[in-house]
Amino acid sequence: MWRDLGAALALMLVLEGILPFLSPAGLRRLIASVNELSDGQLRAAGLVSMAAGLALLYILR
Numbered sequence: 001m002w003r004d005l006g007a008a009l010a011l012m013l014v015l016e017g018i019l020p021f022l023s024p025a026g027l028r029r030l031i032a033s034v035n036e037l038s039d040g041q042l043r044a045a046g047l048v049s050m051a052a053g054l055a056l057l058y059i060l061r
Contacts, residue, residue: 020027034042 019030
């Protein structure tokens with residue numbers, strides 16, 4: 001289990017590093033636009049992201 005968790009963490013770091021590596025200016029614009037969202041919008045985006053991740057994990061496992 002710990003090996004799978006470590007692999008998942010490593011993959012998450014790789015995926016999160018793609019945008020800053022390929023387009024630093026795009027990342028700055030993205031952060032600026034996220035900063036303008038309300039708390040409710042951020043919570044909804046987080047909920048959708050978690051649900052999508054759980055659904056994908058369920059499908060893959």
